[in-house]
Amino acid sequence: MSGSRRFSRSFSQIQVDDRQALFQVQEKRPDRTTSTSTHILPVVAALRSFTRHEAHIIAICSVAVLIANIAVGTMPLLIPIEIMRKGYLYSWIGILFLVYGVVVFLCELLHSKIVPAIGTKRTFIISCVVLGICDISFGLLRFTTNGNVFGGVGCLIRVVEGFCYAGLMNSAFTILCLTIPDKAILGIGLIDGLIGLGYALGPLIAGALYSVADFTLPFALMGILIILVAIWAYFGLPHVSGELALPGFGDVKMLYTDLAFIASVVITLAMGIVVGFLEATLEVYLNQFHKGVVAEGTIFFIGWTAAAVSSPLWGVILARYRVNRTLLLLGPVVEAIIFIFFGSFPGMRHLMVHLGLSVLCLILLTVGTAMSLMAAVDMMIRRASHYGLANDIVTYAFISAIWLATLYLGEGLGGIVSGTVLDFYSYDAVTVSLIIIEVILGVVAAAILYVDYRRTGLSLPELPSEHSLSGPNKSEYIRLP
Secondary structure: OOOOOOOOOOOOOOOHHHHHHHHOOOOOOOOOOOOOHHHHHHHHHHHHOOOHHHHHHHHHHHHHHHHHHHHHHHHHHHHHHHHHHHOOOOHHHHHHHHHHHHHHHHHHHHHHHHHHHHOHHHHHHHHHHHHHHHHHHHHHHHHOOOHHHHHHHHHHHHHHHHHHHHHHHHHHHHHHHHHOHHHHHHHHHHHHHHHHHHHHHHHHHHHHHHHHHOOHHHHHHHHHHHHHHHHHHHHHOOOOOOEEOOOOHHHHHHHHOOHHHHHHHHHHHHHHHHHHHHHHHHHHHHHHHOOOHHHHHHHHHHHHHHHHHHHHHHHHHHHHOOOHHHHHHHHHHHHHHHHHHHHHOHHHHHHHHOHHHHHHHHHHHHHHHHHHHHHHHHHHHHHHHHOOOOOOHHHHHHHHHHHHHHHHHHHHHHHHHHHHHHHHOOHHHHHHHHHHHHHHHHHHHHHHHHHHHHHHOOOOOOOOOOOOOOOOOHHHOEEOO
16 A cells, blocks of 8 residues: 555555454354444444544544645656656666665554654654655656656655655554544544545546646645645644553564464565556556556556455455455465466457456456455454454554555565566566566465464454453553653
8 A cells, every 4th residue: 555555554445444344343243144334333423423623633634644645646657657758767667666665664663663752743743744845856856857866866755755654654643542542443444544545546636737737746736735734733733642552572472473474464565566566567558558647547546446445345354254364365366367468478468458458457456455455454463362462552553564564565576576677578577577476475375374274273263352442441552651
């Protein structure tokens, strides 16, 4: 969701009402005839209850997250364009996405320790400033004339960018939890929605700016804006003390070996690979239609927006019906079938000369990806509840870190595989490799879930009614200095 959180988390794209659907505490399962408005109205009322100070904190965090993800969202459109325009190796496309994905993967797991050591507010501000410098620096790669210089310097920039992106997301999350603990989940749900919106807007804005002033302007503009947000945060954010008291290994060791949890991780990895494939090669595919960079950016926007809009709908379905395993395993199947239309089989190729059909397939791909990602995070939360982890902000932080780290790892792997295959073979070979990977990972997840079914049956735990995600007593999930 790169991007944490794009489907989340990215990937992400989990809206406020979606978070409520995932974490809603109920004495019994909701009646299937209940209108969705009964779930949305309490959220709207809660949002109206924010004080001016709380709204100011959420505004700063939200704007920073939105701009950061717009900048990240420009990469899948502009990197392939620049590399093809200058005749550099396609492999650099995949490598640039790989290094970013791996760094964010590692930092998602480590920043819970790093942020308290540096200071939460300080981490937020430094991350914004360095991200702005990275964006401006990446835009200056336009002036390179050597592929190795472009790729090498670009990788260094992306390493720093990935580290600071994870720092920004982690510090924003922590700031919300520590400053407005009783309403933190609503703010986090809003931010998650803005992550998806930013990633969708990225290609649209990048396409428009690129058509006006080439490669540098989109990155320079985003860089300047997020540096301005850092100045705003310096004066507008309160001093933050303490840290999130995340569960230790002893609290979650049973969860790490739970088969349903492992299957969810496998499917999250598979969906991340799909995102990486699209990031690295979608622009290359769309280029054959010769519609121009603005049209390509619009198509990117349509695809990622479809994922963002569908995520809360999948959340409602998962909250009402016990279809976690079904939706989990449908993802790889849907992705493999749809990619057949993108060139794997000659009999299908003549259909794809129509741009509209290609856009439809892209929408189905992103919606299918959001479906399985939502099923995966829902399964992880329920399994965590089964092993005694409270249904609160601490558990969400722990699950989110694992889910997003796995998503970013898959994104990086998808980028390097697709870029390398494209460099040495063709786009048809890219689609075949993706189908093979999705089938293998889907079969592995299905086998794991089958063994789990033989052991435990299909039952999924209800979320315990004695816990509230918002955490009425902040001492339950905050460790003060």
